[in-house]
Amino acid sequence: MKKAPHLLISKGDVSEYALLPGDPKRAHLMAKFLTKPMLISENREFVVYKGKYRHIEVTIASTGIGGPSAAITVEELAQCGTKVFIRVGTCGALIPGIRIGEIIVPYGAVRFDGTSARYVDLSYPAVAHPQVFQALLKAARKLNVPIKSGIILSDDMFYSDVSSLLEWGKRRVIAVEMEASTIFVVSSLKGLKAGAILAVDGNLAEGTGKGEAGAVEGKELRREAQKAVELEIRIALEALCELSKVTQ
Numbered sequence: 001m002k003k004a005p006h007l008l009i010s011k012g013d014v015s016e017y018a019l020l021p022g023d024p025k026r027a028h029l030m031a032k033f034l035t036k037p038m039l040i041s042e043n044r045e046f047v048v049y050k051g052k053y054r055h056i057e058v059t060i061a062s063t064g065i066g067g068p069s070a071a072i073t074v075e076e077l078a079q080c081g082t083k084v085f086i087r088v089g090t091c092g093a094l095i096p097g098i099r100i101g102e103i104i105v106p107y108g109a110v111r112f113d114g115t116s117a118r119y120v121d122l123s124y125p126a127v128a129h130p131q132v133f134q135a136l137l138k139a140a141r142k143l144n145v146p147i148k149s150g151i152i153l154s155d156d157m158f159y160s161d162v163s164s165l166l167e168w169g170k171r172r173v174i175a176v177e178m179e180a181s182t183i184f185v186v187s188s189l190k191g192l193k194a195g196a197i198l199a200v201d202g203n204l205a206e207g208t209g210k211g212e213a214g215a216v217e218g219k220e221l222r223r224e225a226q227k228a229v230e231l232e233i234r235i236a237l238e239a240l241c242e243l244s245k246v247t248q
Contacts, residue, residue: 067115094169101224132195139238154181199228
């Protein structure tokens, strides 16, 4: 059976439900939350696991940084049978008052990425599937975790001019990251379901953005953000359980 050329997967290697971290190391971390996780493949920025969480089979596949590799991940997973995608990542807040370590569940994204524009005109919206969005909110309530929701910005340029990004904050765009709009658009066009959950790793409006502050204690994420990542993993997995009830 032909294997996808980047994720190195075939039909049967993946499940209907997938979590998409950006960082390959985070894929290894997320696998620890599964029962009997099996490493399917490891190539370039793509690390793929399969395992069980409660009663459902779950795939974990890292996307790397940015829209192009995120689109490759969705495309190749979809070719092999995945239908539901949740990006599990980090973001920088764009409005004051959002603390490092808080969790955001976006319902839409500003399409500042180049990849989704190659799929469809920019007038096409980048939105989370309503069932995935609601499942994430329900899972967070179940775990008693407060969530902020709103519109985010997906930007190809990590080292963007901060003042230009903060202009989006004035329009009530609450955070910036690099992959969600691509995942939302590609999934919508293919009739798939996608959503995202994001741990805040800095606040550009308060001068604590990752690009400004740099690594702390030699690590990419501050302790508060790392704790939030582990918490959002649990929320995302519980959300998949909720979604399995809808799709059964």
